[in-house]
Amino acid sequence: MTARSVFRTGGVPVWVLIVAALGALTILVPIASLATRVDWPRFGALITSESALAALGLSLRTSLAATATCIVLGVPLALVLARSRFPGQGILRALVLLPLVLPPVVGGIALLSAFGRRGVFGAPLEAAGITIAFSTVAVVLAQTFVALPFLVLSLESALRAAGSRYESVASTLGASPTTVLRRVTLPLILPGLITGAVLAFARALGEFGATLTFAGSLQGVTRTLPLEVYLQRESDPDAAVALSLVLVAVAVVVMLATGGRAIPAMSRSAQASRPASAGVQK
Amino acid sequence: MKTFRMAAVALAAALLLSGCAATPATPATATPAAPAARTLTVFAAASLKGTFTELATEFEHANPGVTVALNFAGSADLVSQLTEGAPADVFAAADTKTMAKITDGSLATGTPVLFASNTLEIAVPPGNPAGVASFQDLAKPGLKLVICAAAVPCGAATAAIEASTGVTLAPVSEENAVSGVLGKVSTGEADAGLVYVTDIYSAGSRIAGVTFPESAKAVNHYPIAALSAASQPELAAAFIALVTGATGRGVLAAAGFGTP
Numbered sequence: 395m396t397a398r399s400v401f402r403t404g405g406v407p408v409w410v411l412i413v414a415a416l417g418a419l420t421i422l423v424p425i426a427s428l429a430t431r432v433d434w435p436r437f438g439a440l441i442t443s444e445s446a447l448a449a450l451g452l453s454l455r456t457s458l459a460a461t462a463t464c465i466v467l468g469v470p471l472a473l474v475l476a477r478s479r480f481p482g483q484g485i486l487r488a489l490v491l492l493p494l495v496l497p498p499v500v501g502g503i504a505l506l507s508a509f510g511r512r513g514v515f516g517a518p519l520e521a522a523g524i525t526i527a528f529s530t531v532a533v534v535l536a537q538t539f540v541a542l543p544f545l546v547l548s549l550e551s552a553l554r555a556a557g558s559r560y561e562s563v564a565s566t567l568g569a570s571p572t573t574v575l576r577r578v579t580l581p582l583i584l585p586g587l588i589t590g591a592v593l594a595f596a597r598a599l600g601e602f603g604a605t606l607t608f609a610g611s612l613q614g615v616t617r618t619l620p621l622e623v624y625l626q627r628e629s630d631p632d633a634a635v636a637l638s639l640v641l642v643a644v645a646v647v648v649m650l651a652t653g654g655r656a657i658p659a660m661s662r663s664a665q666a667s668r669p670a671s672a673g674v675q676k
Numbered sequence: 677m678k679t680f681r682m683a684a685v686a687l688a689a690a691l692l693l694s695g696c697a698a699t700p701a702t703p704a705t706a707t708p709a710a711p712a713a714r715t716l717t718v719f720a721a722a723s724l725k726g727t728f729t730e731l732a733t734e735f736e737h738a739n740p741g742v743t744v745a746l747n748f749a750g751s752a753d754l755v756s757q758l759t760e761g762a763p764a765d766v767f768a769a770a771d772t773k774t775m776a777k778i779t780d781g782s783l784a785t786g787t788p789v790l791f792a793s794n795t796l797e798i799a800v801p802p803g804n805p806a807g808v809a810s811f812q813d814l815a816k817p818g819l820k821l822v823i824c825a826a827a828v829p830c831g832a833a834t835a836a837i838e839a840s841t842g843v844t845l846a847p848v849s850e851e852n853a854v855s856g857v858l859g860k861v862s863t864g865e866a867d868a869g870l871v872y873v874t875d876i877y878s879a880g881s882r883i884a885g886v887t888f889p890e891s892a893k894a895v896n897h898y899p900i901a902a903l904s905a906a907s908q909p910e911l912a913a914a915f916i917a918l919v920t921g922a923t924g925r926g927v928l929a930a931a932g933f934g935t936p
Binding site: 506510511512527528606607609610611612613616617624625626627628629630631 | 750751752756820822825827828847848849850851852856859860863864865866
């Protein structure tokens with residue numbers, strides 16, 4: 395490879411490159427500027443205060459629980475959406491992905507209507523002595539609500555890109571549907587599952603609006619890191635900035651770990667590795 | 677342009693001298709000089725939304741050509757906006773601590789004036805299903821109580837009452853703002869919350885209030901000040917005169933605010 399291959403415009407006009415650079419700066423400048431606001435001498439102390447550690451610990455625990463829930467519920471959902479055919483599938487798919495475009499606070503109000511004290515399911519649960527609102531379970535529920543579409547979408551793209559050729563062969567060889575799923579499908583889509591799980595984790599970690607609305611804000615119980623940032627703004631803006639930077643760092647690690655393969659690019663990367671079977675189902 | 681400004685000064689001075697009684701007769705001498713379109717920008721605590729909107733309308737009526745632009749937000753938002761250089765003429769805070777952040781940064785001119793006070797009241801869902809009757813009742817086991825976090829003014833007031841009464845509260849949530857508390861009480865998710873008297877006034881039938889004598893242990897005083905970055909210092913002074921004068925008192929009292 396010559397030096398030429400390092401910079402290729404790919405036929406893109408120069409003015410497009412300039413606007414593209416502005417687009418990238420729109421995102422990069424605010425994030426980079428955040429670092430200039432950090433009170434570096436106090437940084438360590440700010441992010442290891444009692445309330446910060448409680449929030450960080452809670453965020454990690456709830457986000458992991460939400461990711462696990464997303465995997466358990468999302469893998470079957472993605473399989474059904476990608477492989478099965480039934481009436482209303484398109485509508486179901488659109489509705490399941492709704493949290494991607496809904497304001498989280500709307501998600502929080504919806505969760506309250508379902509699982510709140512006077513909610514559709516919350517009221518009978520309350521009568522049975524089970525309270526969800528204001529508990530850590532509510533945080534996990536809110537995070538799962540917003541993160542599940544990320545996992546489903548990543549996985550569905552991976553499934554579609556992988557095609558069903560290997561599965562067909564396995565079943566003609568006598569493998570039961572469960573065996574095909576376990577021995578062929580899941581290993582095939584493992585990279586997609588990992589990417590989806592990492593994205594779901596990142597989304598759960600950043601959940602704010604639905605949590606605040608549905609779960610409340612109490613140290614060690616429901617006050618996750620984003621809620622702590624929001625609260626610290628009131629009393630100690632330096633702490634809010636320091637904790638924001640922690641969340642940015644986690645997000646950067648996540649995006650680099652998934653190779654920056656955000657959702658729409660998933661199918662492209664899957665296609666690259668399996669060109670023969672790509673785009674079998676449209 | 678210069679004549680306009682002169683007219684503006686004359687108008688504002690006339691208003692100021694008249695004690696801003698909003699009588700059209702007094703400023704009439706200045707009014708015919710084609711009032712310039714001017715905008716007075718007022719930053720005020722979220723709890724002042726109803727009263728300041730009303731007072732701004734009165735101010736606009738009394739000052740033809742003047743538009744009052746209002747910005748209501750939580751204390752932290754307003755302080756950060758002002759310290760970041762948001763252009764404003766007047767700032768009204770929900771507590772003296774918040775105002776101190778502005779005066780400490782030399783962002784205000786003169787000494788802030790106290791114009792109202794507010795105390796806490798217990799908010800309960802309509803019908804008071806948990807039967808809350810006193811501050812002590814809030815500590816009852818099993819009662820779902822929502823309060824403001826100590827970092828925000830309503831939470832600081834709550835903590836002060838807790839300390840003075842010796843009652844330890846065990847809330848299920850500590851919200852960032854009064855609106856968070858009201859939302860959780862009005863939907864019945866919580867049995868009780870602690871908010872300001874004025875919040876219960878403005879919440880109407882969604883919320884019922886339970887007064888308690890210990891609320892006198894934590895009184896929030898509302899200060900107002902003209903800002904040093906003001907582009908309309910005369911109008912700012914006139915608006916402050918309106919708020920602290922008889923008209924302002926009347927409007928604020930009707931909304932549940934106490935005397936400063």
